[in-house]
Amino acid sequence: MKSRPLLILLYFLFCLPLQMLAQEKVAAADIKQLEKEMYRLYPTRNVDEFMDATERLKEAALKAGEEGLFYRAWANQASFNFTKIDRQKGMDIAKAMNEYSKQHDSKLGIYYSSVTNANQSSSLKMEEEALKLYLNAIEYKQKYLPNVNASPAYIGAAKVYHNRQQKDKLLEMTDKALAEPNIIASNIVDAWSYRCMAAMMPKGVDHKEEFNRAYEEWKKAKEKYNYNSAFTNLIEIYHAQVNGDYKQMLELAKEIKNPQERYQMMSHAYEWLGQWDEALTCFKQYKLLCDSLNSAETRKQTAEHTLQLDVIRAENQAKELLLHNQSLKLAHAQDELEQRRLEEEALNLTLKNRDIELSNASIKLKNDSLDRQAHQSKLSEYKSKLELEQNKERMERITLWTAIGVGALIIAFLCIYLYRRSRHMKALTVAYDKLETAYEQLEQTTAAKERIESELRIAREIQMSMVPHEFPERPDLDLYASMTPAKEVGGDLYDYLLEDDILYFCLGDVSGKGVPASLFMAQTIRLFRALAKQHQMPAYIATRLNEELTEKNDNGMFITMFIGQLNLITGLFHFCNAGHNPPVIGGDELHGSFLEMEPNAPIGLWPDLEFIGEEIESIKGRPLFIYSDGLNEAENTKQEQFGDDRMLDILRHTKFNDARHVVELMEAEVKRHRNGAEPNDDMTIMCLKA
16 A cells, blocks of 8 residues: 555656657647648648648647647638639638737737738739738738748749839849748749749840859759749740750640640740741731630620629619608608607596596595604604614624634734744755855865866967977078967967978868867877978878877877978979868969869878878969968858858958968958857968968
């Protein structure tokens, strides 16, 4: 019996949460299945199945708190009924969604109902109203729902601007749609579809280059997301047209379902192919269809006009009949009023007779009441004395019970006060003990933190002392470098060794940051200096470094590195790049580009690698700019990187005065780009010119 409470406790601690988690997973799976069912049935005309699936999805999403899915399912119901069943029913559903959103003060619901109303207005060719609703929905989203995907509203507005042939506005809407967060695949493809059609505006202009750029992006998106928009065939026709493939254009035009558009496109294709008879035949068919559509439209307008006249005539007849009925009702009402007047006169006479009878009866009652007043006066005297005695006894009882109640309340208040005071004192004692313990722990933590910070400062000073801060002062060599760790200690490095007229130099970036990277960096510098003093070639130095650093490298650390050997007399330049960023080599004013070379693998990843070295016959008079990825990947507060293009642009527009000027200028540009953001990586820069 003692184990029963323990079993119950274990059930609530372990079994019940697992059951609740399993139920949540089942509910999430049901919602996913219903969502798939909704999108499967949307292209069909299975009305009952679609409405049943979406109703169940709305109910499940509402229970699960997925407000966005709830309103998306409701909006799909409105669109499905509007486009495939009955327009009025679709508009009624959209209206109900709008009213529900306002009643529940749902900003998400108001946004979705606004977009739904805009889509319906667009389908009804009410373009002015549709554009107004789209822009209002976008403005509402930007104000209240910044993380919601507004690309459907931008795509809808783009459709209106396409129909109006407003190219600038169309491109603006598609740009904003593609920049939306969480944009879905179909919206991406539709946006590029409209950009392709915008490239064909205005007519009679060579659109080839602009269209082909948009077409390539559209094709990539279509293949990536495996989605075909409603404009796929038309865009392929435009592509064949602007690129002069009129046979392909003709084949695609034959597949157009709309006969009027099909014959128009076929006529153009035959014309550009030089097949004038076929072009004339298709053009005649196109004109016949246009005339038939115009005639049908005229007949439709005539029928509507006749119907309006019949309706007006029927309304006038109904009004005349209504006026006649009203005149009969007025005459009947006058007769009833006269009858009621006569009845009221008879009733007044009857009431006068009854008043006389009542006055006689009241006189008799007054006489009888005089006799009763004498008896009642005596009875009232005795009754008042009795009531005084009863009131006195009642007040005495009330006073007694009030005193007893007040005393009981005072005693209860004192008991509660003493009990709560004792509990409060115990809680204060416990809190004081906890506070004293926490204070002791805080002192220990503060001391440990200060010790660690002191050790890190010493480590930074040691690390910075390992790289050279003084550079050769020779007329035939201008060399300068700097290193800025992202943390107290970092993993970047640079070094040089000048013996006679031979300059050895390197710049590297160790994977990771902090103390481990700094230790790996120190070992690399030590090995580089030893091998450089042996006058080894850069490729041999990289191979030997890899042999040493892969041995017992259990943490999998590695380093990217650029190693160079420069003859200051001849300008002969030997180098080896081990997975590092390519340096920039230029002319007199650093107007150059990235150095093309064999990338090799980073040092320290795999043993037994043979690194490949390269050489340039002479780089005399050509500045060489070497850097770590902390420069080109530096980020600002918006997480935008400094970038290779910006670095090249700065170097190409910088007059080479001396190496230090170039390094300090680039550091200042990176600092300005960060705009107060913390460095995300170590940054090392070296510049030299022989």
